[in-house]
Amino acid sequence: xxxxxxxxxxxxxxxxxxxxxxxxxxxxxxxxxxxxxxxxxxxxxxxxxxxxxxxxxxxxxxxxxxxxxxxxxxxxxxxxxxxxxxxxxxxxxxxxxxxxxxxxxxxxxxxxxxxxxxxxxxxxxxxxxxxxxxxxxxxxxxxxxxxxxxxxxxxxxxxxxxxxxxxxxxxxxxxxxxxxxxxxxxxxxxxxxxxxxxxxxxxxxxxxxxxxxxxxxxxxxxxxxxxxxxxxxxxxxxxxxxxxxxxxxxxxxxxxxxxxxxxxxxxxxxxxxxxxxxxxxxxxxxxxx
Amino acid sequence: xxxxxxxxxxxxxxxxxxxxxxxxxxxxxxxxxxxxxxxxxxxxxxxxxxxxxxxxxxxxxxxxxxxxxxxxxxxxxxxxxxxxxxxxxxxxxxxxxxxxxxxxxxxxxxxxxxxxxxxxxxxxxxxxxxxxxxxxxxxxxxxxxxxxxxxxxxxxxxxxxxxxxxxxxxxxxxxxxxxxxxxxxxxxxxxxxxxxxxxxxxxxxxxxxxxxxxxxxxxxxxxxxxxxxxxxxxxxxxxxxxxxxxxxxxxxxxxxxxxxxxxxxxxxxxxxxxxxxxxxxxxxxxxxxxxxxxxxxxxxxxxxxxx
Numbered sequence: 001x002x003x004x005x006x007x008x009x010x011x012x013x014x015x016x017x018x019x020x021x022x023x024x025x026x027x028x029x030x031x032x033x034x035x036x037x038x039x040x041x042x043x044x045x046x047x048x049x050x051x052x053x054x055x056x057x058x059x060x061x062x063x064x065x066x067x068x069x070x071x072x073x074x075x076x077x078x079x080x081x082x083x084x085x086x087x088x089x090x091x092x093x094x095x096x097x098x099x100x101x102x103x104x105x106x107x108x109x110x111x112x113x114x115x116x117x118x119x120x121x122x123x124x125x126x127x128x129x130x131x132x133x134x135x136x137x138x139x140x141x142x143x144x145x146x147x148x149x150x151x152x153x154x155x156x157x158x159x160x161x162x163x164x165x166x167x168x169x170x171x172x173x174x175x176x177x178x179x180x181x182x183x184x185x186x187x188x189x190x191x192x193x194x195x196x197x198x199x200x201x202x203x204x205x206x207x208x209x210x211x212x213x214x215x216x217x218x219x220x221x222x223x224x225x226x227x228x229x230x231x232x233x234x235x236x237x238x239x240x241x242x243x244x245x246x247x248x249x250x251x252x253x254x255x256x257x258x259x260x261x262x263x264x265x266x267x268x269x270x271x272x273x274x275x276x277x278x279x280x281x282x283x284x285x286x287x288x289x
Numbered sequence: 290x291x292x293x294x295x296x297x298x299x300x301x302x303x304x305x306x307x308x309x310x311x312x313x314x315x316x317x318x319x320x321x322x323x324x325x326x327x328x329x330x331x332x333x334x335x336x337x338x339x340x341x342x343x344x345x346x347x348x349x350x351x352x353x354x355x356x357x358x359x360x361x362x363x364x365x366x367x368x369x370x371x372x373x374x375x376x377x378x379x380x381x382x383x384x385x386x387x388x389x390x391x392x393x394x395x396x397x398x399x400x401x402x403x404x405x406x407x408x409x410x411x412x413x414x415x416x417x418x419x420x421x422x423x424x425x426x427x428x429x430x431x432x433x434x435x436x437x438x439x440x441x442x443x444x445x446x447x448x449x450x451x452x453x454x455x456x457x458x459x460x461x462x463x464x465x466x467x468x469x470x471x472x473x474x475x476x477x478x479x480x481x482x483x484x485x486x487x488x489x490x491x492x493x494x495x496x497x498x499x500x501x502x503x504x505x506x507x508x509x510x511x512x513x514x515x516x517x518x519x520x521x522x523x524x525x526x527x528x529x530x531x532x533x534x535x536x537x538x539x540x541x542x543x544x545x546x547x548x549x550x551x552x553x554x555x556x557x558x559x560x561x562x563x564x565x566x567x568x569x570x571x572x573x574x575x576x577x578x579x580x581x582x583x584x585x586x587x588x589x590x591x592x593x594x595x596x
Binding site: 026027029030033034036037038040041043044057060100103104106107108111113116117119120121122123124125126127128129130134137138141157163164167168171172174175176177191202203205206208209212213216219220222223239242243246253256260263264267268271 | 308309310312313315317320322323324326327328330331387390391394397398402405406407408409410411412413414415416417418419420421423424425427428433435469472473474477478480481482484485486487512513515516518519522523526530532533552555572575576579580587590591
């Protein structure tokens, strides 16, 4: 074991008994975990391919396989409109958040100035408040602004920053060794230059994590649309529509599961964009020299 | 931006001092408006007799600390609070350990497996919370649930077993659902943090003969510390005030009075019960309790860049 550790790279390919045991243990553990995580989704997928009658039985396997529920889902509810609303909400909220929270997080992690800690503690307190409690005063505020009945109260605040994202991004920026930005500063880079050329490229996985988080949160948001857009069907996003649909068609399991599958499709697409950042990590070559 | 790098110049001192504030103004304004304002409203409301009549315009009476006295002398509040803290503790520990474990394992996988694992995690993360609760409630269903079916098939006495009627097994199901949905976020974020650890440092440590455990303890962990801290704090916050999952499980078949945590409790007092003043007082106490519980971590996150 120690010999393999002492010689990096070459050693990692050598097959010692210890390595094989570790390999088997790691892969078994991961397979079990993966199955636990994927199992509920598999049940959802299988049910979505059943006929309406079969979905009410305790059968696990569709017999016959049918896409009836998917066709019916599109006929019963304005799915495309719901998807367009969700896309508008999630994409705009994420883009706005990135544009505003990255600079704020940079200021809080990299620039030393008086009052930084006070501002940071205020951001933490902002996250502690239970949303059920702040909802009433906020709602009254948006009614006065004339924007209740749309998704704008949920999108616009991100334009100027989101407490949670600022916090997460700040912590990721802190993991980047200060030497990198100091080196750039010695070379004459401005703060903007350091942010763009050093911090953002190096924190790409962290930025991706924050963006994914906000995207999913907006895509799956139920209480926000319930509060602001429930009376205006034209603005319903798909997660809210799905919950409403389930409430009024509680016995149509196959339809509910088909819509659930459709809700998750865009997320899979987003994943294929984001996976390069996560799976391949980052190369630091651009920063050296 | 490229020009700034190529042509060295001395930025004026005044611009440098103003910069952090310029970067922070937009976010600061929003946080002030969206948190500061409701917070002030909340504090005022918690000092008033604020019920249904006041929502429809009747002027509220100032009762000062009566709401707080009522909450603190109510046995139910203490039971609910203790239950929430215990529940949050179990969930935070489970979620964090599983998330870190998966992230560490992911760094050792080949490309294809890594893709599979992240896809599985992602789908769990991506399912809307209410749908997730419904799906799990359906898996744990008394009569047609897959889990009873499998356990009975394995020879155990789980035929028509009700998972939600007993508070303890109710919270077991809730823990499964919440862990299932929060582990992916922790795993991805820790993994993102791991990929930011400079490989040169790890290789240098390896050349110096340090073991895998030592490398984690002395190289990876210090780099990861800020990220682990934020995750820990967020999990404490989220699990303490968990709402949709508990509420949805109660509708499926739990007994609300025996399974309320602080989130549904505030909701039942202030929104369903119409006692906004009382609910406000509970919320203020909750914020203070959460700050006390996480004070150590908040201090660490504030101090870490001064070290």
